[in-house]
Amino acid sequence: MRFKYFSILYLPQSDLARKIINFKRLITTSVTTSLLVILPNSFVHADDSWSNRVSILFGQKHLQKDIFDEKKHSAFGIGFDIKKQDWPVSIAIDLVGSGKETNNANGGSDVATGELHLGIRKHWLFNNIEPYIGGGANLSVTEITNFSGDSIGKQDDDGIAYWVSTGISWKFDNNIVVGADIRYSDAKAELFNSAIKTSGVYSMVTVGYQF
Numbered sequence: 001m002r003f004k005y006f007s008i009l010y011l012p013q014s015d016l017a018r019k020i021i022n023f024k025r026l027i028t029t030s031v032t033t034s035l036l037v038i039l040p041n042s043f044v045h046a047d048d049s050w051s052n053r054v055s056i057l058f059g060q061k062h063l064q065k066d067i068f069d070e071k072k073h074s075a076f077g078i079g080f081d082i083k084k085q086d087w088p089v090s091i092a093i094d095l096v097g098s099g100k101e102t103n104n105a106n107g108g109s110d111v112a113t114g115e116l117h118l119g120i121r122k123h124w125l126f127n128n129i130e131p132y133i134g135g136g137a138n139l140s141v142t143e144i145t146n147f148s149g150d151s152i153g154k155q156d157d158d159g160i161a162y163w164v165s166t167g168i169s170w171k172f173d174n175n176i177v178v179g180a181d182i183r184y185s186d187a188k189a190e191l192f193n194s195a196i197k198t199s200g201v202y203s204m205v206t207v208g209y210q211f
Contacts, residue, residue, distance in 0.1 A: 050082075053090075055078070059205055060203055061075040074098060074100065092118070097112065134164070142191065171210070175209055185202065
């Protein structure tokens with residue numbers, strides 16, 4: 001199955017401004033629909049019955065297999081936790097992406113992976129310390145661009161797999177949450193007549209706000 005409108009959340013080192021976030025219809029529709037269906041009108045009904053959170057994530061992705069020139073890619077993401085107070089877990093909707101540009105004497109390549117992580121997360125609060133675990137389905141897309149002189153070849157592919165994560169946060173009195181997130185995502189693609197795995201481990205710093 002192809003996700004025609006699921007594009008790439010891409011953070012290359014050499015072209016940060018041009019490709020930092022490239023949302024298309026599947027990303028926008030998935031997140032918007034989920035928020036409209038699940039989120040309460042908390043700004044109108046201030047009854048403290050909901051405990052939602054939005055977080056920015058940034059760090060690195062360490063690719064599991066040495067299929068590219070470099071295994072360490074820049075990573076960036078945004079995460080949503082949607083939870084009613086009496087729910088045992090929160091609904092997790094995360095967008096994460098990674099990218100790396102490499103060059104050599106014969107040319108170079110751009111590699112980008114974008115992932116929509118849907119699932120659940122469980123938080124425990126001990127004073128201001130908040131460990132958590134999570135997991136669910138990973139809707140991924142991988143794009144590789146190879147270039148040599150004036151010749152450019154580009155292919156992309158997508159798939160469905162899974163993700164798991166764990167982390168710890170420090171919650172401040174003003175509802176700012178700062179922490180660290182470690183997650184593994186399983187992903188595969190078929191590009192340039194080869195089946196490749198772009199699975200890897202993300203190590204990211206998180207900065208969020210709970211409302």
